[in-house]
Amino acid sequence: MRWRKCEEAIFKVLMVLSLGLVLACLAGIVIVVVARGAAALNWQLLTQTPKGGYYLGKEGGIANAIVGSFWLALGATLLSLLLSLPLAFALQREYTKQRTAGVTRMVLDVLWGTPSIVFGAFGFVLMQYLRMRASLLGGILTLTLVMLPIMTRAMDEVIRMVPLELKEISYAAGATTIETTLAVVFRQALPGIITAVMLAFGRGIGDAASILFTAGYTDYLPRSLLDPVASLPLAIFFQISTPIREVQQRAYAAALVLLIIVLVVSLGSRLLSRRFSRHILR
Numbered sequence: 065m066r067w068r069k070c071e072e073a074i075f076k077v078l079m080v081l082s083l084g085l086v087l088a089c090l091a092g093i094v095i096v097v098v099a100r101g102a103a104a105l106n107w108q109l110l111t112q113t114p115k116g117g118y119y120l121g122k123e124g125g126i127a128n129a130i131v132g133s134f135w136l137a138l139g140a141t142l143l144s145l146l147l148s149l150p151l152a153f154a155l156q157r158e159y160t161k162q163r164t165a166g167v168t169r170m171v172l173d174v175l176w177g178t179p180s181i182v183f184g185a186f187g188f189v190l191m192q193y194l195r196m197r198a199s200l201l202g203g204i205l206t207l208t209l210v211m212l213p214i215m216t217r218a219m220d221e222v223i224r225m226v227p228l229e230l231k232e233i234s235y236a237a238g239a240t241t242i243e244t245t246l247a248v249v250f251r252q253a254l255p256g257i258i259t260a261v262m263l264a265f266g267r268g269i270g271d272a273a274s275i276l277f278t279a280g281y282t283d284y285l286p287r288s289l290l291d292p293v294a295s296l297p298l299a300i301f302f303q304i305s306t307p308i309r310e311v312q313q314r315a316y317a318a319a320l321v322l323l324i325i326v327l328v329v330s331l332g333s334r335l336l337s338r339r340f341s342r343h344i345l346r
Contacts, residue, residue, distance in 0.1 A: 097323055101316030109317055114283040119303065121310040126318050128285055129299035133322075135200060135286065136279060136295060137269035140207035144215050144264055147208075149257070152219035153249075158231075158241050169220065175213035181273035183209045188277035201289040203279025210274050211264040218263060222256025223249060255337040262333035266326050272297030296322045 112125035155165045187206035196202055226249050234244040250257075272295065280292030281302070296318055303315035 094323070097316055097319050100313060101318070101320040104310070104313040104317040105320055109314065110321070113285065118283070119306055119308075119311055121308050124283075126296070126299050126314070126321070128283055129294040129296045129318065130321065131285055132200075132279075132293040133269050133296045133325075135293060136203045136207055136275060137265055139200070139204035140211050140268050141261060141265045143204065143208045144211040145261055147212055148215040148219055148260075148264075151216050152223055153245055155216075155220050156223060156245075156249075158245070169217065172213040172217050172220075175209075176217060179273070180210050180271050181276075184274040184277050187274070191278060197290075198278055198280030198292050199290045200279065200286045200293040203275040203293060203295075204289075206274045206278040207268045207271065210271060211268050214267055215260050215264040218260030219253070219257050222253045222260065225256070226252045258336045259333050262329050262336075266329045269329075270297060270322060270326060272301060296325075 108123075109125040110130065111127050112123070113128045114126075115122060115124035118124035154160055155168060157165070160168075183206055187202060187209065191197070191202050230248050230252065231244055234248045239247065275295055276298065279295060281294050281298050282292045283294070284291075286293045300315045300318045300322070303311050303318065306312065
């Protein structure tokens with residue numbers, strides 16, 4: 065009996081320490097980024113593109129990187145959603161044999177764990193074969209490969225959590241498999257699906273390795289899908305690599321902008337999930 069109490073106390077301490085470590089890491093990141101980047105964050109930085117000599121400390125901003133990151137992440141999120149949602153439903157037992165679904169899930173898990181630089185290298189080779197240059201379209205397609213397994217597996221797990229009783233009631237009422245999927249399963253899984261989409265969006269907007277060779281970089285705003293495009297992660301990398309202190313401060317300001325975007329996306333995901341969860345049966 066004493067050993068069980070000691071064991072419980074030990075695991076409680078470990079859980080508290082783990083939680084404290086995670087919060088400390090998050091707080092450390094926020095403090096460092098805010099302390100070094102807040103002074104350089106201003107309206108000019110957010111609304112202007114880099115001018116001549118920007119990387120030497122002269123005038124300009126990161127509007128090209130902010131807009132580029134949104135275009136890349138938004139385009140990849142929409143394309144991933146169009147592919148992930150049908151695939152997640154197709155993995156359910158009503159449509160696919162469990163052995164086939166299990167193999168597919170394993171493949172998606174392997175893709176999820178694959179470093180994004182590998183996707184970038186694959187996209188670069190494919191673009192060379194198709195004689196495409198680095199562009200917004202190339203970045204979107206490569207980011208889609210990164211986001212697809214994340215979104216699909218997250219949606220798959222959420223859909224699998226829908227109570228079996230709800231499906232049986234729908235079938236008993238005379239609904240077909242498609243009608244049950246759209247009217248019952250999709251509605252019950254909607255909050256989780258929204259969370260999966262926002263999770264993938266947050267991953268996409270902060271990824272740098274996959275678009276390093278495929279999206280390119282430019283100081284201008286893209287005018288078409290075939291133009292190269294800047295991104296916040298690469299803007300941070302290029303600016304923090306310079307020896308000029310003022311430019312390094314701008315890099316931390318760009319990191320602060322990216323951190324705020326990810327925070328807003330996370331909070332928005334929570335609010336949307338809570339709103340759509342009102343009519344969900346537990």
